[in-house]
Amino acid sequence: MNLSQSVLEFLSGDVNAKRIVPPSGFTARLTAFTAAAMAFLAVFALALSLATHRLAERWSGELAQSSTIRISAPLEQREAQTRAVLRILETTPGVATARALPPDEQRALLAPWFGADLPVETLPIPQLVEVVETAQGLDSEGLRLRLSAEAPGAVLDDHTRWRRPLVRAAERLNLLGLGALGLITLTMAAMITLAAGSALAANREVMRVLRLIGARDTFIARAFVRRFTLRALAGSAAGTVIAMACIWALPSVEQAGGFLTGLGFAGAGWLAPLLVPPVAAFVAFWATRFAALRALKDIP
Numbered sequence: 001m002n003l004s005q006s007v008l009e010f011l012s013g014d015v016n017a018k019r020i021v022p023p024s025g026f027t028a029r030l031t032a033f034t035a036a037a038m039a040f041l042a043v044f045a046l047a048l049s050l051a052t053h054r055l056a057e058r059w060s061g062e063l064a065q066s067s068t069i070r071i072s073a074p075l076e077q078r079e080a081q082t083r084a085v086l087r088i089l090e091t092t093p094g095v096a097t098a099r100a101l102p103p104d105e106q107r108a109l110l111a112p113w114f115g116a117d118l119p120v121e122t123l124p125i126p127q128l129v130e131v132v133e134t135a136q137g138l139d140s141e142g143l144r145l146r147l148s149a150e151a152p153g154a155v156l157d158d159h160t161r162w163r164r165p166l167v168r169a170a171e172r173l174n175l176l177g178l179g180a181l182g183l184i185t186l187t188m189a190a191m192i193t194l195a196a197g198s199a200l201a202a203n204r205e206v207m208r209v210l211r212l213i214g215a216r217d218t219f220i221a222r223a224f225v226r227r228f229t230l231r232a233l234a235g236s237a238a239g240t241v242i243a244m245a246c247i248w249a250l251p252s253v254e255q256a257g258g259f260l261t262g263l264g265f266a267g268a269g270w271l272a273p274l275l276v277p278p279v280a281a282f283v284a285f286w287a288t289r290f291a292a293l294r295a296l297k298d299i300p
Helices: 003-012 026-065 075-090 103-114 140-150 160-202 204-212 217-249 267-298
Strands: 066-071 095-100 127-133 154-157
Touching: 026 160, 026 217, 026 267, 066 075, 075 095, 075 127, 075 140, 075 154, 140 154, 160 204, 160 217, 160 267, 204 217, 204 267, 217 267
Parallel strands: none
Antiparallel strands: 066 127, 066 154, 095 127
């Protein structure tokens, strides 16, 4: 018998075995609710893990190949030093492109703090030069020496000082999301084990009678395992659908900006939550099997 036939037989079940476990009641509601709640939390933890993974990749990739030169010089010298900096960058190995940010772009950068009407042309605001590096990168120390000699007011910022802590924080958030997934899985296993134990205790006399008439422990355990596995599968599927709908309804980055609005799935990542119900069913299968076999051992 292959795997597909075994799964179909498990899902169809045995007519006589179905009568052992009550189809409704407290344990049924508890199992379905627990699976739905844990699946809901698991989808959000998965979204957090994937979002922080994308964030770490973007920060470590994009920001690693960009630098900024800040030119702090008097107004009458700023234009001359800007031209000197651009000439230096034209002959610097590892520089793909370099350009001085125009006043409107600098105004847009400062708008969140000072408003959109900031007169950057008349204020002593440093001139910014955007540098995009090649894949090989540039020699930061050598460039700093050239800038100090030919443009004393220019300071190179390769983003290393603040980029590394951000990437490290995103990576730790990714690990936190994965740890939350593991904790949710263990919690689900514990709750389903308790629910199965309650159902087994309520049917203790029924199981003793089944033994007396010749029923094997595997037959009795299979009835409980099947019923609780299907309950967990149905509950987790409902929780997954609700969680995916909630994540889909979150505002996008383009609408509101910020990190939390980037929480969600992108592209093929939307297929990842579909793994939650099968995993929940797998956890319920083994948790119920463990509880059932242990309970049957305690029956004289």
